[in-house]
Structure formats: C-alpha cells, structure tokens
Amino acid sequence: MTQYPMTARGAALLREELNELKSVQRPKIIAAIAEAREHGDLKENAEYHAAREQQSFCEGRIQDIEGKLSNAQIIDVTKMPNNGKVIFGVTVTIMNLETDKETTYRIVGDDEANIKENLISVNSPIARGLIGKELDDVVNIQTPAGTVEYEIVEVEYI
Known part of the structure; x- marks a missing residue:
C-alpha cells in the first residue's frame, strides 16, 4: 500500500x-x-x-x-531537530541569484499545495530540486523559462 x-x-x-x-x-x-x-x-x-x-x-x-x-x-517537522536540510514539510527561503529576489515556500503534500499561499507540492520541480539540499547550497531548478540558479538562504522546521 x-x-x-x-x-x-x-x-x-x-x-x-x-x-x-x-x-x-x-x-x-x-x-x-x-x-x-x-x-x-x-x-x-x-x-x-x-x-x-x-x-x-x-x-x-x-x-x-x-x-x-x-x-x-x-x-510533523516541528518535532524534528533543524539540521538545515530541506525535507518534506519544511519552510524554505530561496534567493534567485540572478535577480536577488527572495521567495519562501513550504513543501507540502499534493492535496495541500496552493501556490497563492506559497505551499508547493513535494512533486513540483522546485521542491524536487530542493529536497535533500542544505542551507547555503546553490541549486539549479529547471523552470519553463529555463534553468534558474537559487541559493537556499533559510530552512525552518515550523
């Protein structure tokens, strides 16, 4: 199952x-x-x-x-120690290295996803690119507009 x-x-x-x-x-x-x-x-x-x-x-x-x-x-990530690693349920702030624009997302299940509330599905391209990475890592995320380079600036277990 x-x-x-x-x-x-x-x-x-x-x-x-x-x-x-x-x-x-x-x-x-x-x-x-x-x-x-x-x-x-x-x-x-x-x-x-x-x-x-x-x-x-x-x-x-x-x-x-x-x-x-x-x-x-x-x-429930609130019961886990924050080791700076991006996992399911965390709130992560990333910065677009080209524009210096920061965005905060919470990685959630498919049913909870709502981009207007910055809740992204664990199966979304952004979440898949972030899962397993750590604070201060630089990641390349494939978007419809091409590859975008982001830096993970904050990982919160809230």
Missing part, C-alpha cells in the same frame, strides 16, 4: 472537511432529496436529479478523503 506524505496541518484540514461533509452537507442533501421526492414524478424532476448529483459528488469526496487519510504518512 502506497503511503502519501502529508503535513499535520494538511491532515487536520482534511479531517475538518470530512467532518463538514458528513455532519452538515450529507444531511442537507438527504433532506433536499426527500423534499424533491414529494414533488412527484422523478423522471422530470430537476430538483431531484440535482440533489442526487450533489449527493454523488459529496459521497465521492468523502471516500476520497477517507482513502487519503487512511494512506497518509503524517510528517
């Missing part, structure tokens, strides 16, 4: 979403289906079909989350 890396924060967010789906969304959908059934003929009942479609989506998402949580390998 394949284990998927996930931060403690990511696992908590998924559990929260699962709870919301099971305790709030699912009962709402069941009530909507019951109400739509009362309207009679189900063949031409758009409300009924919409509610059933919503139920299908909700149940699929519940199964998806439960599957991910059951196969999750939760990694």
